[in-house]
Amino acid sequence: MNSLKKTYSVSALEDYVRCPHLYFLRHVQKIQTLEEPSLDGQAKFRGILIHDFLSELLFLDISELKTLRADTASLLKIISHTMTRIKQKGVVTGLIAGAQVERRFMYKIKKIICAWIDAECLRREQFTELAPYKSEYPFSMMIHMETGADIEIRGKID
Secondary structure: OOOOOEEEEHHHHHHHHHOHHHHHHHHHOOOOOOOOOOOOOOHHHHHHHHHHHHHHHOOOOHHHHHHHHHOHHHHHHHHHHHHHHHHHHOOOOOOOOOHHHHHHHHHHHHHHHHHHHHHHHHHHHHOOOOOOOOOOEEEEEEEEOOOOOEEEEEEEEO
């Protein structure tokens, strides 16, 4: 076994490319960084919510997708349950509270999901031979350096 082998996550490499000092603080010194500021404080939550929701929809057949798309009440109910589940996991902090804000947020998510359903149904009708395999899967890649070091890059592909 090569003693020069080192494993990196894709996120760690992105940190290094962005700022070597950031990489040093996060991955060598193991210093926890604050969440990066954003103009949209709910962007991370929205991304997690949409990703979580779409990974469930991916395996519905086309008739189920169309039925869900046509039933706004059911779609909003599922979005609400998914939001609650994600909030309970505690993966996102600093969310804006309030029933009115949450309702507007749900309708924005619904609009994004409906656009995805429309595109997915069209894709499935045009390319009937394609079918979803997995929503995420791990990958690993080994790079052999001229110096004799081996670098492994690991991550997930959605």
